[in-house]
Amino acid sequence: MIELKNVSKIYGKKSSVFTALDDVGVSIADGASVAIIGKSGSGKSTLMHVMSGLDHATNGLVKVAGKDLNAMNQKTVDKFRNKQMGFIFQSFFIEANQSCIDNVSLPLEIAKVPIKKRKTLALEALKEVELSDKAESKARNLSGGQKQRLAIARAIVNKPKLIFADEPTGNLDSTTGEKIIQLLFGLNKTLGATLVMVTHDHDLAARCDAQIHVTDGKITKITGKGVK
């Protein structure tokens, strides 16, 4: 359960103040698939960052799985994010010079998981995204779709309760993008993880359980089920 109450995010000081989020409130049920939709600069990414603890809200309450992220110190938030969340980005953000298995292992490495267990879990995650055969190859040799699948494997390797995806298909052609979307929805169902996706693609948004529309830092409309 993600719960936001009266959340604001203000960038800059005094003369150059920019309000990215303006008194936002929303709650997302566990296991839902949610699209945050809006134009660029609308504040949709900021909303996701605040929900995931990547960014600190200026005001308000950000409650994730019963914990107030805004009240926790940076270290605890980092740890929380490491254990409970997975991230997928538009431009993959994988380390091209490292092997697929090393890429996938990163969150586990950060979580101090012993090396043997890391390997098992990473291979499991790679199997989930059908990249088992690429485990030892360098990430740079993968195609765009494979890279995003690798990123997904990395996002699910720690068995998170929440998966955040920022424009996951933005850098992919429609066929490859479709495969990624199907994979994400599939994982949402099989893992029971809440999927929060930032997109400006209305068709993609429509396939989620719920849609949060953001304009100029405000939530203008919430459609679908599981989100209030």
Place this chain on the structure above:
Amino acid sequence: MKFFDLILRSGRTLKSAKVRTFLTAMAIGVGGFTLTLTLAAGNGVRDYTTKLISSNFDPAELIVGRDKEISNNGAPSDKPQEFDETVGTLQGGGGQNSFQVKRVTRADIDELKAQPNIEQVRENYQISIRYITREGQKRYTGGGQVFNPAQKPEVKSGVTPKTGDISNGSILLPDSYVELLGFKDAEDAIGKTVDITVQQPFSLASVQSLLQNQDPATLNAAAAEALKPKELTATYTIGAVTKKAATSLTFGVSPILLSTNDARSLYEFTAKGTPDFDKFLFVYARVVDGKDDAKLQAVRTDLEAKGFFVQSSKDIQKTITQFVNILQIMVGVLGLITLIASVFGVVNTQYISVLERTREIGLMKALGMSRKNISRLFILEAMWIGFMGGLVGIAGGTLLGVAINPWLTTKLDLGAGNSLLQFSLPQMLILLFSLMLVAAVAGLLPARKAAKLDPVEALRTE
């Protein structure tokens, strides 16, 4: 993140920028190389100095003089001294320099001998030999000195006593005379005899005897006779043939070594009647149980209170070591300057690395890596650079050193078994660790920058 994983990860990241890493490491390597050789040379020279001192000086002996020049480490005094019968002028630097030194007299020697803690006083006789020869051979020049058991001359044939004096009537002959005097080899010379001739210069005694001669008929002939230098020829048995030790402090032709008594009689013949007779720059005083430093120092303090100037073999070693240290520091500073330059290289490389990997840092932060670990990751990277550079530099320095050591030994005439460059593993490890530490310090600033990156900002970078 576990520390070990951080070490591995930081090493792995460097692999993706091999050339850059290598070049940065090389800068540290040059510093490491210089410092390795500097340290090795320091070790070698210090070791050589120790050998030099131990094979030329008896640690139980004190060098006792009447002038502060004896214990002064600097240049001789340039002030004229008050006249005194015991002050003599020493010529040096091709006769262009001269300095006055107050010398030790017979009375001083007697005073020293009276000390209960001094078991022996050895005069530093320098005998100018007119010539040395043997039957049917040419005459050769040379010098004579008292045998000093501490000097440990290298023996080619025959035997030298381990302690105490050589027996009267026998000498130790330097091997350079063996062929000249017509011996087959060093072995052949043992037990054979040589004649040593010394000369008495025009002396007061001959003038006195001349003055007593009142007969005008013989005066002219007597005067001519009196003015002719007198000679004394003594025959000695060769006890051993010596070779100049590589660690000998003697320059030029090695002296013929005589027993104290023989040296004394030759000295008396050559110097008696001259104003320099029985006046010495310094004498050697052997202290009872002088190997015990406390006892040696006690005697030294005692003598200094009596107005003597004293030096021990340790002082001489200290003087040489001080000189070596200054040289080493000078070269070491050059190495350090290279290191400082390389620090900027590491800072620069790491800054670029942070900039290049902004997204990666952002991602690691998003995935929950703490600021502290991000910072550590970059510091460790810098330490890897230091490690590699240090390894290459130290290994390079060592290899070069080992390779040129034999050449240096011959070139500098250090003698077999002595090497100028001596490498010590603990020293090298400390150096390696220090280089890593220097690199780590260089990595601090970039690491801080990496740790402070805002993940949201970093991930926005396309």
